[in-house]
Amino acid sequence: MRTDTAAAIHLEDYQPAPYHIDTVDLDIHLDPTATQVKATLAIRRREGVDPGTPLWLNGDETAFTGLALNGEALDESAYTANERELVLHAPPADPFTLEIRTWVNPDANTQLSGLYRSSGNYCTQCEAEGFRRITYFLDRPDVLSVYTTRIEGRKEETPVLLGNGNPVESGDIPGTDHHYAIWHDPHPKPSYLFAMVAGNLAHISDSFVTSSGRKVDLKIYVEPGKEDRCGWAMDSLKRSMKWDEDVFGCEYDLDVFNIVAVSDFNMGAMENKGLNIFNDKYVLADPETATDQDYANIEAVIAHEYFHNWTGNRITCRDWFQLCLKEGLTVFRDQEFSSDMRSRAVKRISDVRLLRAHQFPEDAGPLAHPVRPRKYTEINNFYTATVYEKGAEVVRMLKTLLGDSGFRKGMDLYFQRHDGEATTIEAFLTCFSEAASTDLGQFARWYEQAGTPLVTAKGHYDAAANEFTLDLSQSIAPLPGQPESLPAVIPIRFGLIGQNGEDITASRITGAEVRGDVLLLTEAKQKVTFHGIGQRPVPSLLRGFSAPVRMEAHQSLADLTFLARHDSDPFNRWQAVQTLATQELIRLTHEARKEGSLEADDRLVEIFGAILADRDLDPAFQALALELPGEADIAREIGKDVDPDAIHAARTAFRAAIGAAHLAAFHALLPEATQDEDFNPDAASAGKRALAAQALGYFTASGTKAAPERVWHAFQRANNMSDRIAALTILVHQDLPKAGQALADFRSRHSCNSLAMDKWFTVQATAPAQDGLERVKALTAHPLFDMTNPNRMRSLIQAFATGNHVQFARKDGEGFAFVADCVMAIDPRNPQVAARLLTCFRSWRSLESERSKHAEKALLRISAMEKLSRDCRDIVDRCLQ
Numbered sequence: 001m002r003t004d005t006a007a008a009i010h011l012e013d014y015q016p017a018p019y020h021i022d023t024v025d026l027d028i029h030l031d032p033t034a035t036q037v038k039a040t041l042a043i044r045r046r047e048g049v050d051p052g053t054p055l056w057l058n059g060d061e062t063a064f065t066g067l068a069l070n071g072e073a074l075d076e077s078a079y080t081a082n083e084r085e086l087v088l089h090a091p092p093a094d095p096f097t098l099e100i101r102t103w104v105n106p107d108a109n110t111q112l113s114g115l116y117r118s119s120g121n122y123c124t125q126c127e128a129e130g131f132r133r134i135t136y137f138l139d140r141p142d143v144l145s146v147y148t149t150r151i152e153g154r155k156e157e158t159p160v161l162l163g164n165g166n167p168v169e170s171g172d173i174p175g176t177d178h179h180y181a182i183w184h185d186p187h188p189k190p191s192y193l194f195a196m197v198a199g200n201l202a203h204i205s206d207s208f209v210t211s212s213g214r215k216v217d218l219k220i221y222v223e224p225g226k227e228d229r230c231g232w233a234m235d236s237l238k239r240s241m242k243w244d245e246d247v248f249g250c251e252y253d254l255d256v257f258n259i260v261a262v263s264d265f266n267m268g269a270m271e272n273k274g275l276n277i278f279n280d281k282y283v284l285a286d287p288e289t290a291t292d293q294d295y296a297n298i299e300a301v302i303a304h305e306y307f308h309n310w311t312g313n314r315i316t317c318r319d320w321f322q323l324c325l326k327e328g329l330t331v332f333r334d335q336e337f338s339s340d341m342r343s344r345a346v347k348r349i350s351d352v353r354l355l356r357a358h359q360f361p362e363d364a365g366p367l368a369h370p371v372r373p374r375k376y377t378e379i380n381n382f383y384t385a386t387v388y389e390k391g392a393e394v395v396r397m398l399k400t401l402l403g404d405s406g407f408r409k410g411m412d413l414y415f416q417r418h419d420g421e422a423t424t425i426e427a428f429l430t431c432f433s434e435a436a437s438t439d440l441g442q443f444a445r446w447y448e449q450a451g452t453p454l455v456t457a458k459g460h461y462d463a464a465a466n467e468f469t470l471d472l473s474q475s476i477a478p479l480p481g482q483p484e485s486l487p488a489v490i491p492i493r494f495g496l497i498g499q500n501g502e503d504i505t506a507s508r509i510t511g512a513e514v515r516g517d518v519l520l521l522t523e524a525k526q527k528v529t530f531h532g533i534g535q536r537p538v539p540s541l542l543r544g545f546s547a548p549v550r551m552e553a554h555q556s557l558a559d560l561t562f563l564a565r566h567d568s569d570p571f572n573r574w575q576a577v578q579t580l581a582t583q584e585l586i587r588l589t590h591e592a593r594k595e596g597s598l599e600a601d602d603r604l605v606e607i608f609g610a611i612l613a614d615r616d617l618d619p620a621f622q623a624l625a626l627e628l629p630g631e632a633d634i635a636r637e638i639g640k641d642v643d644p645d646a647i648h649a650a651r652t653a654f655r656a657a658i659g660a661a662h663l664a665a666f667h668a669l670l671p672e673a674t675q676d677e678d679f680n681p682d683a684a685s686a687g688k689r690a691l692a693a694q695a696l697g698y699f700t701a702s703g704t705k706a707a708p709e710r711v712w713h714a715f716q717r718a719n720n721m722s723d724r725i726a727a728l729t730i731l732v733h734q735d736l737p738k739a740g741q742a743l744a745d746f747r748s749r750h751s752c753n754s755l756a757m758d759k760w761f762t763v764q765a766t767a768p769a770q771d772g773l774e775r776v777k778a779l780t781a782h783p784l785f786d787m788t789n790p791n792r793m794r795s796l797i798q799a800f801a802t803g804n805h806v807q808f809a810r811k812d813g814e815g816f817a818f819v820a821d822c823v824m825a826i827d828p829r830n831p832q833v834a835a836r837l838l839t840c841f842r843s844w845r846s847l848e849s850e851r852s853k854h855a856e857k858a859l860l861r862i863s864a865m866e867k868l869s870r871d872c873r874d875i876v877d878r879c880l881q
């Protein structure tokens with residue numbers, strides 16, 4: 001058990017490893033409780049390292065069974081071997097081979113890191129530091145080796161044997177019930193990309209011909225009986241392969257590409273070379289059990305893992321501080337892919353919503369860290385929204401600054417120069433500054449500073465001078481460990497809109513560097529003047545969300561309403577509605593707190609009528625524009641002394657007012673209109689369903705008498721999961737009379753499908769009802785619930801903690817206490833998953849005092865737990881600091 005309080009690891013201490021490991025030959029004999037692993041490593045001293053320098057290999061609960069050097073057994077005094085390390089005290093000066101024998105108990109591996117079993121099948125997860133749980137190794141991303149893997153197992157138990165790279169050989173072992181397979185991966189890779197899978201698996205196959213004419217065999221493996229739900233994933237894979245060739249010139253480089261879906265997985269999916277392993281949630285889909293969001297997620301995650309083949313695998317990270325080098329860049333690439341497959345505007349809005357919901361709060365609290373952190377104690381805790389999503393935003397800004405062709409030139413140079421290397425953010429940025437002959441010194445601050453910059457803008461029109469000026473400023477509020485910050489380069493895409501709704505062009509712009517329609521804010525304060533402006537314009541700033549900042553533009557209700565109707569930039573049209581709605585929700589929240597009137601401002605209610613009435617809008621866009629900011633978004637904007645009950649009351653009242661005011665329009669959009677069509681997962685059909693679901697929600701929120709029956713009707717008639725879950729959510733969250741019956745129906749229909757049942761748990765976990773917590777507690781004892789499976793746990797406990805603010809942050813502290821109990825129950829089995837759940841406390845200091853006291857008490861209780869894992873220790877310490 002890892003109970004130590006490990007010392008922090010610092011970026012500035014980086015040293016290359018003293019030894020290279022050129023080849024790794026693994027011989028793995030599978031057994032559920034006693035798998036034997038023999039690793040033969042060809043080791044070479046790095047140039048300049050003193051002969052005899054000890055070779056220190058990582059382990060983690062690793063069971064040592066034997067060691068030989070150049071084929072000879074070693075005297076015990078020549079080495080130290082324990083759970084955590086294998087040290088060869090005085091290795092030979094010349095290249096040598098080390099043969100290490102270890103023993104693994106996959107059945108006992110509940111952390112799901114290293115070699116473990118899921119539904120009886122063997123699988124591995126080695127990122128970040130799982131390989132050392134299989135054998136001792138220089139388990140760090142800058143040690144690149146060519147792997148050959150021989151896997152042997154009982155034919156009956158493990159008919160399928162998969163490894164990285166290409167299949168080389170397979171066969172029976174005469175006189176036994178065993179067989180074996182040998183896989184060889186010619187591309188040198190770090191140990192975190194190692195994988196093997198063995199078990200009883202079904203598959204679907206297809207193929208792809210690359211741009212240079214090579215045929216690649218594609219297979220997706222799943223537990224038998226699930227093959228008919230893999231079609232969408234395969235389709236997404238083939239589109240990803242084509243897209244990466246077309247857009248980035250990246251071609252696949254092995255004869256086979258295999259994907260395996262497993263039902264026990266800590267994260268989303270893993271890009272192991274040639275053998276991606278997925279959480280089955282991101283592979284399996286059919287209309288009966290998957291929502292449109294599931295389809296979109298599968299497409300994005302399949303693309304993400306596939307794209308890692310170049311950004312992550314061919315070019316990997318020098319050390320884990322550079323994690324954003326592969327993750328931020330690859331998220332950017334998968335976002336671009338989805339934008340090309342779907343509506344770019346809708347994708348952008350959805351991504352920004354996620355960024356604000358997850359990354360902004362992280363960046364504003366005790367868990368804030370730069371996109372490239374400078375220190376960590378547990379690397380698993382740095383697979384964060386900041387590294388991934390803000391990391392992607394930084395790459396997007398690079399593209400905005402350099403333009404399409406400058407960006408592509410930089411990427412080409414990066415691929416050409418660093419292929420086969422483990423590299424750094426500096427090396428990445430150098431490719432762009434060279435390719436585009438530009439200095440990115442100040443831009444690099446985006447990787448170095450934590451916190452979301454606040455940009456303020458104040459416009460002033462001088463009719464006599466025909467000038468419009470913008471007073472701009474940027475700042476980052478002090479954070480733990482970062483009392484001050486320096487100005488970053490903030491690309492602000494802008495337009496000035498004239499009275500007829502069209503953009504006006506300035507004759508000249510002074511006070512900032514301008515590239516096309518992007519102005520660069522580079523100082524703490526800047527005055528930008530637009531000359532030759534003959535009428536008072538309405539500025540539209542940060543179009544397309546051109547930088548991950550908070551923008552306070554101090555615009556009037558009239559100007560924002562104007563933008564909501566006329567901005568040619570769809571993102572900012574949506575943003576104008578959001579800004580207006582947020583302001584109104586904050587006002588109503590203050591009213592709710594003093595028990596004042598919860599009557600919404602008619603002018604704001606009317607904005608939503610205009611969206612509904614605009615037939616030119618894409619239904620998917622309308623659906624997003626109708627979605628009010630979430631309770632967490634409102635809390636974040638309020639920032640301190642937060643009262644979740646007041647926020648909930650305000651939001652409920654505003655929704656009711658919108659529903660009542662536009663009842664007829666919502667009625668006309670109710671789901672029946674979409675339900676008779678054959679199901680199609682494409683973006684256009686998904687958009688129509690999303691709009692119908694919004695309509696049903698507002699129709700019900702209005703309180704109209706007809707609603708309960710209509711929702712029940714919609715639930716019963718649903719011919720796909722999106723419609724069904726939308727209706728079920730309304731029934732349960734509004735506590736309508738048929739809620740119980742609908743839950744029972746859903747359960748009997750889907751009880752054999754755990755991914756569908758996860759939705760059933762989530763709907764109940766997120767119900768804001770008074771007895772919400774009691775219900776969640778009762779559900780933990782449900783026969784289909786399983787705290788040890790990460791997906792099940794997240795569907796109930798994490799969904800409650802992150803999606804049910806009123807109940808999680810109950811005034812009596814019971815919500816916090818319950819989640820703390822869960823964290824402590826999960827931690828001994830699976831620290832990584834426990835630590836992630838624990839991050840739901842990160843905004844506790846912004847709550848009003850009674851609630852924050854309870855949250856602190858819960859955190860202190862976790863902190864006092866005996867044998868708390870390093871993962872949870874790290875999070876709890878930072879939350880309390």
Ligand code: TYR
Pocket residue numbers: 125127128266267268269270271304305308327383
């Ligand atoms: N590299 C994976 C990705 O593509 C993330 C991952 C990280 C997966 C750690 C599993 C894991 O244990 O995002």
